[in-house]
Amino acid sequence: CIIICSCALKPYYNEIYFMMENLKGFANKLQIPIVLLVPIKQDAYGDEPTIKSFEDKLIIPRIADKVIFLHRERINNDGEWQDAKLIVAKNSNGPCGDVIIRFYCKTVEFKYDEKEEN
Known part of the structure; x- marks a missing residue:
């Protein structure tokens, strides 16, 4: 919902x-x-x-219970993936922190690539 x-x-x-x-x-x-x-x-x-x-x-x-923000720099590179951040500012049942994700402006698509974190 x-x-x-x-x-x-x-x-x-x-x-x-x-x-x-x-x-x-x-x-x-x-x-x-x-x-x-x-x-x-x-x-x-x-x-x-x-x-x-x-x-x-x-x-x-x-x-x-949870407060999560999506944040990215406003860069004009419409045709490329760019870094964005998922910010867990409040989590009643677990840790808070940031996760780097990728954003593609043309399709308004976010993705997480576990390989990039290592």
Whole structure:
């Protein structure tokens, strides 16, 4: 289940809290993952996103079991694979950290190559 939150402009704290609690209860009851896509603050060019990037929506990472960001430098090489980073900023049931992945702009495709990590 994928939910897109359009609550980017105003701090609707109570509404977000109510929605997050209900989604978490729903996910636990049905034992399914729910992915919530949330627009975050655009930090300075090139800076990696952090939990603080949620700005006025900090209730989301407080309630979420996992917070994962996709980050890549904005490079104009449309025809080539480029490095990107999967940033696990919060993980209630395991470690946090970064994983280098590859991004292909033409198809908006991400891939992980285990051979490149070694």
